[in-house]
Amino acid sequence: MELVVFVLAAIIVLGGALGVVLSGNPVHSALSLVGTLFGVAVLFVAQDAQFLAAVQVIVYAGAIVVLFLFVIMLLGVDEAENLRVDPIGGQRPGAIVAGAATLGLLLAFLVARGGSVTGERSVSGAPDGTTANITEVARVLFTDYVFAFEATAILLTIAVVGAVVLARRPRRDHDLPAANTAESSS
C-alpha cells in the first residue's frame, strides 16, 4: 500500500516538475507546479509529517501559486513562449550536461552510502510516538528554535513591507518617499 502511494506520488511529482520546465505558457507551468506541490504533500503524509503536509498545501498551493498566477495575469505575460529556439548557443547542452552531472553525483553518493543513514542528532530529540505530529513540532518550535521562530516573524514583516515598497507605482512628480508616506497616512 505504501509502495502504491509512493509510486503514484512520485509520478505526480516528476510529471509536474517536467511540466513546469517544458510548457511554454507560464500559466501551464504554474498549474503543473500545483501538481508537484500536492505530490510532495502526499509524500510528507507518507513520512509522518502531517503538519507539514497541511502547511505545504495551504502555503504553497494556496498562497504562493496563487501569487504566481496573480502576477502572470497582472502583467499579461501569459502568451506562450517558443521553446524551440535556443538564443544562447550551447546553453541547453551545457545545462543538460550540468544537470546530468548533478543527478549522477547525487545518485552515486546514494548508492555508495548503501541505504544506511548516519548523522548527528539535533538538539530537539526524537518524537515519543504517542503525541500528535503537530504537538511535537510545536514543542520543539517554541522551545529549542524559538529565536529562529521570532526571526522568521521579523523576516516576514520585512518581506511584506519590501513588497509594498517595490511594487508601488512611482509617482510622476518624483516626490520624496517620506512625503508619500506622510500623505498616505493622513
Add this chain to the structure above:
Amino acid sequence: MTPTTTWYLVLAAALFTIGAVGLMVRRNPLVMFMCVELMLNAVNLTFVSFARALDDIGGQVVVLFVMVVAAAEVVIGLAILVSVLRNRPGATADDIAMLKG
C-alpha cells in the same frame, strides 16, 4: 516491499535536478522562480526523509523555516518582477541583466 529512505532521496535528487536544469534553461523570470520552488521542495523532501530515518523531529521544524523563507523570497522576487516588467513588458532574464529598473 515498502519504500525506504533511499527511494525518497532518489526522488528528491531527480526533482532537484529537474528544477536546476529548468532554472538554467528557461528565460522567463516567472518560470525561473517556479524552478527555484521545485529545488526548495526537493530539499524539503530530503529533510523530512532524514527526519524519519533518524527519528528526529528537528528536520520537520527546519522544513517549516525553509517554507517561511521561500514564501518571503517569492513575495520579494515577484514584487521586483512586477516593478521591472511594468516598464518593459516581455523582458527575459537576459534583458534585465544590468539591474537598472
